[in-house]
Amino acid sequence: MKIVFMGTPDFAVPTLKKLISNYGVESVFTQPDKPKGRGKKMSFSPVKEVALENNIKIFQPVKLKQDLEAIEYLKSLKPDFIIVVAYGQILTKEVLDIPKYGCINLHASLLPKYRGAAPINWAIINGEKVSGNTTMLMDVGLDTGDMLLKDEVEITENMTAGELHDILSDRGADLVVKTIEGLLNNSIKAIKQPEETNFYAKMLNKEIGKIEWNNSAKDIHNLIRGLNPWPIAHTTYKEQNMKIFASVLLNEHSSKEPGTIIDVSKAGIKVATSEGILLIKKIQFPNGKPLTVEQYINGNKIEVNEKLV
Numbered sequence: 001m002k003i004v005f006m007g008t009p010d011f012a013v014p015t016l017k018k019l020i021s022n023y024g025v026e027s028v029f030t031q032p033d034k035p036k037g038r039g040k041k042m043s044f045s046p047v048k049e050v051a052l053e054n055n056i057k058i059f060q061p062v063k064l065k066q067d068l069e070a071i072e073y074l075k076s077l078k079p080d081f082i083i084v085v086a087y088g089q090i091l092t093k094e095v096l097d098i099p100k101y102g103c104i105n106l107h108a109s110l111l112p113k114y115r116g117a118a119p120i121n122w123a124i125i126n127g128e129k130v131s132g133n134t135t136m137l138m139d140v141g142l143d144t145g146d147m148l149l150k151d152e153v154e155i156t157e158n159m160t161a162g163e164l165h166d167i168l169s170d171r172g173a174d175l176v177v178k179t180i181e182g183l184l185n186n187s188i189k190a191i192k193q194p195e196e197t198n199f200y201a202k203m204l205n206k207e208i209g210k211i212e213w214n215n216s217a218k219d220i221h222n223l224i225r226g227l228n229p230w231p232i233a234h235t236t237y238k239e240q241n242m243k244i245f246a247s248v249l250l251n252e253h254s255s256k257e258p259g260t261i262i263d264v265s266k267a268g269i270k271v272a273t274s275e276g277i278l279l280i281k282k283i284q285f286p287n288g289k290p291l292t293v294e295q296y297i298n299g300n301k302i303e304v305n306e307k308l309v
Contacts, residue, residue: 114199206231216276
């Protein structure tokens with residue numbers, strides 16, 4: 001069986017490794033190398049690193065739809081499957097029609113909900129209790145192909161986007177293998193998606209992380225964990241940007257103005273919201289490292305009755 005893999009970030013790595021061990025992979029398509037860090041040294045994608053370790057042929061077209069050599073290679077290879085996991089490029093119908101069994105995509109949501117670039121983050125920001133993975137037969141739309149298999153994952157109260165990412169990444173690898181086997185033995189029936197989705201998971205940016213203390217403690221808590229590890233929720237304390245990495249919902253209430261610091265202790269910073277009190281557990285100020293509140297107040301002061309804005 002001939003498999004071509006297309007993917008780029010860490011999320012795609014477990015699936016690639018599982019495909020290599022179970023079937024072998026003929027070639028890997030990944031995004032071009034990018035400059036990284038202060039020195040702007042060119043860095044490889046996590047998927048490329050795995051491909052290099054396994055001596056797999058690598059293609060890195062800037063735009064696959066314009067790379068005639070790469071497309072001709074795919075046609076000549078006559079792959080059974082093209083497996084796509086967070087590749088970062090839209091595939092044309094010409095490419096989608098190449099593999100015998102189709103292009104199979106792993107998407108980190110329970111489709112049709114949370115199509116788009118950041119499904120893991122938005123599921124947590126929106127307070128979902130369940131997320132998961134979906135495999136689908138790709139079409140020319142964005143995450144609109146016929147659904148194949150799903151795998152549900154519980155989202156716990158304090159789970160961050162980073163933690164859910166790692167769970168879905170690992171479990172997605174198994175789901176892709178089950179999908180391949182199901183298509184080979186005709187045990188999977190593809191299900192069409194409705195045209196509309198009730199929430200589109202748009203790309204994240206730093207502006208999304210600005211905390212509005214007039215929201216409820218629950219909504220702010222969901223924002224904080226949904227934006228961890230990036231771009232991180234933030235607020236302003238005494239004209240300084242304060243990033244907030246972790247929080248806990250308290251079963252307490254306050255009549256103080258939203259954003260007011262009620263108490264500071266080793267346990268954290270209690271802040272009033274429009275509905276309930278939030279306990280901030282981990283913070284970072286400019287030019288400093290992320291620290292627990294307990295670590296920070298060892299040598300610094302956070303003043304009660306100051307207002308976060």
